[in-house]
Amino acid sequence: AEVVEELPEGWDTVVGAGGRGLSGGQRQRLLLARALLADPPVLVLDEPAEALDPVAADALTRDLLEWPGGGTLLLVTHRLAALDAADEVVVLDRGRIVQRGRHGELLAAPGAYRDLWDAELLAA
Incomplete structure (x- = not known):
């Protein structure tokens, strides 16, 4: 405000x-x-934090995932750090679903999500 x-x-x-x-x-x-x-029934946000610095971007992502709105939020992002609050993470590769699950489950299993996570940590 x-x-x-x-x-x-x-x-x-x-x-x-x-x-x-x-x-x-x-x-x-x-x-x-x-x-x-x-407060739409479905809100699709494509990289809503891309113009923000990493700390602000992660804070915004967490706030969005805790949004009390009555609808569904579909968040498209390459930043994984704040996705621990997501109900479900769907990993796409060339338009196909290659993994889906909660953040912790995806980190525990080998695959694209963990590879992206490791790359994000190295870049930080």
Whole structure:
């Protein structure tokens, strides 16, 4: 809410080509807030934290996974650090499901998820 209050026109701030005064992070947060307030039955978010630094991105992902909305959240992300709060993780490779389960289960088994996790740890 405080981020929105700081914007030139609050909730009505123009986003997109006309939103020239907004940073990428501000634009992304405003769009995300609008989507969450709409409380749709299904909310699909594709890399919602990509414009954020790693710490903020993980915090946002955790907050989204604990979202009290009444619908289903489908979160598409390459950042795995905060997925321990997800009900289910589905791993895709070239459009096919190669693994699915909870974060801990997927880390315990050899496969694509653990490989991605190891790569993320090395990059940190």
